[in-house]
Amino acid sequence: MANLHIEDTFKLLKELVSIPSPSGNTNEVIQFVEEFLSELNIETTRNRKGGLIATLPGKDNSRHRMLTAHVDTLGAMVKEIKPSGRLKIDLIGGFQYNSIEGEYCQIETSSGKKYTGTILMHQTSVHVYKDAGKAERNQANMEIRLDEKVHNAEDVRALGIEVGDFVSFDPRVEITPSGFIKSRHLDDKASVAILLQLIKQVKEEKIELPYTTHFLISNNEEIGYGGNSNISPETVEYLAVDMGAMGDGQSTDEYTVSICVKDASGPYNYEFRKKLVRLAEENQVQYKLDIYPYYGSDASAAIRSGHDIVHGLIGPGIDSSHAFERTHKTSIENTAKLLYHYLQSEMI
Structure with a gap:
């Protein structure tokens, strides 16, 4: 089997997570x-929602495939400029306030100016607030401390900061000698890096695909509708490449590819799932089957929007999803291997 260039995938992933892209502000x-795709001489188009579509021609143009991964991430918006000069925030995406306590962040104004700050509890100092450890981590109690000399709301507005400005979180990305990558936003930039590296491999090695294949890099998945449009009527198989969620009762781990059988939207296509399992077993790909109870994907969004497709969902196993995430290079490798063989397989 061809070299999957996992080290290059890690390098690309590090670049991707370092670009702020909360849902709603993903142009960069x-x-x-x-x-990246232009350098490979691959033509792309943007849909009106701002997502990106690349197409690789295949021998059969009467039936198509579509694979999708999303570049939008969790984030926040400025909800209120407080009289103290601190900022109250409103969350973008499904996560808990406690997961961002103490996090460095960036505020981008509508004019493009960028300021840094730290997300903290209002009652942070144990020397002042008796309930510092017990107070609830919520919108009322958490705020951004700006790294600017501000004393009141007027000082903040003089910087150009206003309600509705986007807030992104410092990814703190690190690759360890033991093969782990830990960072915010591995959901779903790990999968984006895998797909981009796979497209590059297909192009450079002149691999002829059996079917015309579209790649949608979606930008609104975290708010529920990233991959529900721009699906050609010829599309038969639609595969979302997203993270596998880990936790108590889950079989997903950081070392294999997770094949989702069901999430909050219901079961994924049974025949498609069995095909993915068969491909994994035939090609020595380490995998786990799993159910994600509080999860939806671009594939489930496509089904809900009425497209006549068979849908599937796979991805690398990600620990601490929607918080400070981590995965291992072997999970990236197993996901890439399964996708490599899937692209060259016959349809169900």
Whole structure:
């Protein structure tokens, strides 16, 4: 089997997570992906929602495949400028306030200016607040401390900061000697890096695909509708490549590819799932089957929007999803291997 260039995938992933892209403000990262594909002489188009579509021709153009991964991430918006000069925030995406306590962040104004800050409890100092450890981590109690000399709301507005400005979180990305990558936003930039590296491999090695294949880099998955449109009527198989969620009762781990059998939207296509399992077993790909109880994907969004497709969902196993995430290079490798063989397989 061809070299999957996992080290290059890690390098690309590190670049991707370092580009701020909360849902609703993804132009910079979409442009990065656009330029990556342009260097491979692959034409792309943007849909009106701002997502990016690349197409690789196949021998059979009467039936198509679509694979999708999303570049949008969790984030926040400025909800209120407090009289103290601190900022109250409103969350973008499904996560808990406690998962961002103490996190460095960036505020981007509508004019493009960028300021840094730290997300903290209002009652942070144990020397002042008796309930510092017990107070609830919620919108009322958490705020951004700006790294600017501000004393009141007027000082903040003089910087150009206003309600509705986007807040992104410092990824703190690190690759360890033991093969782990830990960072925010591995959901779903790990899968984006895998797909981009796979497209590069297909192009450079002149692999002829059996079916015309579309790759949608979506930008609204975290808010529920990233991959529900721009699906050609010829599309038969639709595969979302997203993270596998880990926790108590889950079989997903950080070392294999997770094949989802059911999430909050219901079961994924049974025949498609069995095909993915068969491909994994035939090609010595380490995998786990799993159910994600509080989860939805671009594939489930496509089904809900009425498209006549068979849908599937796979991805690398990610620990501490929607918080400070981590996975291992072997999970990235197993996911890439399964996708490599899937792209060259016959349809169900």
